[in-house]
Amino acid sequence: MRILYLLVMIALGVTAAGTDVLAQQSLPDGFAGKFRGTLSASGGGVAGEFTVAISKTDGGFTVAWPPRISASFEPANRPGVFVSRERTQILEGNPVYWARIDNGSLVVYAAQVDELGGYRIDSFLYARANTGLDLVIRRLVTGAEPQISSGRLMRYGG
């Protein structure tokens, strides 16, 4: 009897773990839509109006944000990690995008090396809020202290 109980518990554990992994391989509810708001910044970070459009795709999702950046993400072979498989050669000047889902938050990354060898790496942390998304942007730029911007984005456009 005790062995049967153990087997049932192990099976339940495996199922729960599998569900967690599946949940991490898709965009959680609440992120798809259009959002806009005003960001305040410290240390020269991104400030002012900010809009983002997030949509689910087959097996992944797309994120579009200013100025005219759009990246499509699909699951990497690591739980909770998504990659954009478009041009990935960062040293040839191509921006590289990837994302991860962590504790129900969505983090989108954009990294680029410019023609002078300088870098710019942005991370966009989106957390679900009652009326939209809370956003924190961390920006690393060559020769400057890390910059942080934050604000609440409200859902709009249905």
Add this chain to the structure above:
Amino acid sequence: MAAERRHIRSFFAAFAGLALLATAAGAAEPEATIADFFGTYIGNGRVAEDGEYRDIIVAIAPAHKGFSIYTSTVIRKGPVRAVPGVKWRAETQRFVKSSVPHLYEPMLRESMFAQRRSPNLLRGDTVAWASIRGHTLGVYAMDVLEDGHYELRVYERTLTDLGMDLRFTRYRDGIAIRRLEGILARADD
């Protein structure tokens, strides 16, 4: 009142003049070339987070189609070197000019059978490069970790009248988690 306005006008005129001079001086200052860095530099530094001491030797030399940086670091907890637990690390990095102007990439030792491919951040490769901005030689190494966080290691070596200022920062997801600053003197030939 009029005198006060004249004072304010002359203050702003003087300020604008100084700003113009500073801009002109900045513009006239030529950017360093890699040859300006060739030499040996000796000095010390401290880690911001735990106050550990470092004794540092940096030697930058020309190498085939690029340059090499030798770094020797003595890691010690206190001001005295000869104590149990003292550590020493030394490494040489070699960089060659890449196909992108102003950018150096690590020299790879490859077997004649290996097929060369560009490092891919999203496949777990470390991407490293070097470049010169102003009087600073920057060496950078970036990784996207297994869990999707990123790490960037920045080594900046800036030429000074004494020799070189050294600054190392390790960033994780945009936050500095380890910083080292050092001052080095150029060794006589």
